[in-house]
Amino acid sequence: MSGFLRIYKSLLTKYPLGMQAVQAGTLMALGDQVAQNFVEKRNFKDLDFVRTSQFFGIGFCVGGPATRTWYGILDKFIGSKGGLVAVKKVACDQILFAPFFIVVLLSTLGFMQGNDINSIKKKLENEYTDILISNYKLWPLVQLINFSFVPLHHQVLVVQSVAVLWNSYISYRTNRDIVKPSS
Known part of the structure; x- marks a missing residue:
């Protein structure tokens, strides 16, 4: 295991954005599988691996890069140490980033599900x-x-690790009207 961690740390240092994109995609895909297996209780033959790959793609192309870039911006303009700095970052994150990112996430999922713009707005x-x-x-x-x-x-790894459960919730919420009952 220590060899794996050493390789991970090395790759994270060399390719921070790429590694965080891969881990975000992987953990978003895992969140979708948690939703399908444990929330929707699908049988293996009913699992939607296309949906899982869509979640991976969103994490890889949008989630990881966006959060890593955002955290870098917060670090640059607000700082990196201290309780007041953390509170300011949380305020910015929850007032500016979260509302916008949820729109991006839901819209991207809607397009990937084949919905038109009116369906996505609804x-x-x-x-x-x-x-x-x-x-x-x-x-x-x-x-x-x-x-x-x-x-x-x-920070992206911590957020994406917690987001496994969050992404399960998002996956369920955005697919509940198209969920097939398990056999």
């Missing part, structure tokens, strides 16, 4: 507020701990 009208409220029940505390104690290069 989904946003129906789902956005509940998801944002749920976001505010979980993420401020997670981010306060993350910004207070975790070095910048590991």
